[in-house]
Amino acid sequence: MDRSWMYGKRDFVYLERLEEFLSCAVEHQRLHGDNQFVCPCTLCQNRKKVNSRDELREHLILKGFKADYNVWIWHGESDNDICTNVNFGINDKDGDQIDVGVENDDEIFENIDMDDNIEPDNDNIDGLMKDLEEDIVECPIIFQRMVDNSKKPLYPNGSKFSLLLAVLKLFTLKAGNGWSDKSFTSLLELLCQMLPEGNELPSTTYQCKKLLCPLSTSYQKIHACVKDCILYRKKYSELQECPKCGESRYKRVDNGNGGKKKGSPVKTLWYFPIIPKFKRYFANKKDVEYMLWHQKGRNKDGKLRHVADSPQWRTIDRTFPEFGSEPRNLRLGLCTDGINPFRTLSTQHSCWPVMLIIYNIPPWLTTKSKYIMLTLLISGPKQPGNDIDVYLAPLIEDLKMLWNVGVEVFDANTSSRFQMHAMLYCTINDFPAYGNLSGYRLKTDKGCPVCGDEIESDWLEHSGKFSYRGGRRFLLENHQYRKKKKKAFYGKTEHRKPPVFLSGEEYYDKVKNITTVFGKPYVPPPDGVYHTKRSIFWELPYWQHLYVRHCIDVMHVEKNVFDSVIGTLLNMPNKTKDGVKVRNDMAARERINLKPIEKGKRIYIPPSCTTLSKKEKMIVCESLKGVKVPHGYSSNISRLVSIKDCKLVGM
Structure with missing residues (x-):
């Protein structure tokens, strides 16, 4: 299809063809239920949105189209040009689902280890293509295009790199070194001149991103109540105001005529689905071997060297033999804490990433960036606190599905498919986040969720905090400190046994009838009540059977x-x-x-x-x-x- 009119003189022909483009954009907007238009002008470059068709027309008349936008992947295309079953960054009908598309460099390279130094003859293109075939099976045109690029030599007569591999390795350098799009485009232009004539290397960053677009993973932007009452999803997806606190879903901005119009959402949750990432791990032979390390690679000498040596791991295998019999089933750890994204402690802004780590792999790889999955990004002016369960709901739903049903995954090591299941083994966090996740009040006279009512405490008037005593109860029964009763031990001997450890079922009986009300401001329970909520983790079928559900970080x-x-x-x-x-x-x-x-x-x-x-x-x-x-x-x-x-x- 001829698109030369987009970059010629802005005359009558340009205006006439522009109306065709706008009609296509409106139809695409209607199909996807979006209320804004992605703007492809030279200033916005498909990275910003406008609110109306008239505003989009004005941008394109004054500034023109961005370079090389010959296929309208952001505004809908005919089936003859490109498959429309794949989202390239446009919201779905609920306004929530967005594909990373060509925006995020790092997501493309999560299967490429910077330390592996992959040789051209031993790359992982076959594994990537196998995984890609599953992801876009409904779009054979795009998949065939990727297959062709994976086999096409970078330049004729002697190139060791395919076009796809060359672009992947260049983008790996870009993401690893933080290059800007402008500097990367300059590098591509120089490489195109240095390579032999007839080379296929793209000359712009945009063309490279478009080539790699299907390799990226997706995420969801879910609108949230500014007071953390609800997420605007499922039954709340069409609401414009929170049904609990009445706060608006969107910011109200001046429309220039003295009135107000709907702006951007006041608060947004970013959710990165975990199932596609698990599939990509198993599409890599090397990663599959790591997933089996806990069974085949670890030293089983009775010492606690790995999480698989713990009693909890063995209890899960005995309680759920079907899950334990498949060593490729995943056991995950959840980590979260508040960070400051602006590198200054004085900025009043909260950002809580929620990450998953995999315990099947060797312990020296568990905390490598390649195997840490960012699943949620909770950003806002205030921390979620006790309302963090509201934001964990999408992740918990996926975890329940992975436990009850599982997902069919291709194993690159055996070239076969199997039904993979996964479970949340524990959480790892600091003590304040411990209280947020478990739903227990920590800054009280009964500040230990494990000891509960049996804990002893003393309020320090001058220090303004509680002091917890009674640690001698955990010593051996014949320990010398138990018999001493100097002033250091409050003048008492200690003959009591340690506090009774509550099983998961007993602990759940204490919280199952709690009615939880989410939202700000937080209203603490009355004195003497230490459980603030029934944590969302209790919805997981296996949570009651775990010995240790929450861990404190090292x-x-x-x-x-x-x-x-x-x-x-x-x-x-x-x-x-x-x-x-x-x-x-x-x-x-x-x-x-x-x-x-x-x-x-x-x-x-x-x-x-x-x-x-x-x-x-x-x-x-x-x-x-x-x-x-x-x-x-x-x-x-x-x-x-x-x-x-x-x-x-x-x-």
Whole structure:
């Protein structure tokens, strides 16, 4: 089809053909239920939307079409030109489903390991094409186009790279080094001139992205209530206001005539479906071998070396033998925490990524970026807090489907298909996120969800927090500390057994009848009630059978404890836990000898059993020199011991 009119003189012919384009765009908008138009002008470049046909016409008359937009993949095409069964970035009929299409560079390369140094003769193009065939089986035109590109040499007579592989490797460099589209286009133009005549390398970033478009994964943009009451999906998908709080779904902006018009959604959840990513893992032979490592590769000597050595793993195999008999079934861990996306702690903005990790693979690969899947991105001015269950709903639905029904997956290692199932093994987070996910109030006198009612606590008036005691209950029955009753142990001996561990069924009985109301502002339950909700994880059929459902991350268990211990021993400013408030609380509990003494404008803190002399501090610093710490912790160790006393010993 001739599209030369798009880049010629903007005359009567241009205006006449422009109306044909606008009609095509309107029809495409009607079919997909979108309320806006993607604008292909030289300024917007299919990355922005306009609100009306008239506004789209105005952009194209004043600025013209972007270069090389010869196939109208963003505005609908006839079946003779391109298959319309595939979404290339246009919303679906609910206005939620969006394909990453040509926008996201990194998603295209999730199967390509930067460290693998894939040779042209040993690439993974066959695996990619096998996976792609499943993804776009309803669109043979696009699949055939990808097959042709995977076999077409980059240039005639001696090229070792196919066109598809060359573009993939170039885009891998672009994504890994953060190149801009402009700089990448300049590189492509230079390479086209350097390669032999007749080469097939695209000369623009847009053409490369269009070539790689079917390899990308999709995501969903789901509108959310600004107060975290609901997601506008399913029965709420057509609503314009929240049925619980009455807040508008969209921002209201000035239309220029003194009135208001509908703008962008006030809050959006980004959901990245997990099933397509699982399929891509099993389409790679190397990844399939990793998925079987827990059965074939690990050392089974009775020691706890891997998650598969834990009692919970064996309990799942016994309780659900059909699931445990297939080693390719996945066991997943869920991680979430709040981050600041703008690199400054003063910015009042919250962003909560929710990620999944795979426990089937070797432990040294579990936290590699290739095997960490971003599933949810909760972005907004305030953190979700107790309402995080509202945003987890799409992920939980997929996890329930993967457990109950499973999904048919192609195994590249055996060249066969099998029904893959998956389960959520546990969550990993810090303690505040623990409370949000489990639905338990942590900042109370009963702050431990495991100990529950049997925990002992004491309110510290000066420090303004709870102190939890009774740790001697976890010692052996004949331990010497159990019999001591000095002031350090509140003058009591300890003969009680540890708190009774509640099974999943017993714990569920305590929360199953809780009626949860989501939304801001958060209304805490009355005093004496510690469970704030029935967590959405209880909807998973196997959640009651897990020993440990929520885990605390290593950084807070090890690093923060180390910071506190070393900071207190070396009396580091802003790091020590032995301050004036702590001493006043200790003096109020019969430790009068430790009470701070005011001497004019200064306060003298008497030495305690943790107070070290200068010589003893030097010994501690010397001992830390040879400590081997995990990767990423060395800088923290150096920061902790690089104080005045440690400099004397050459640190």
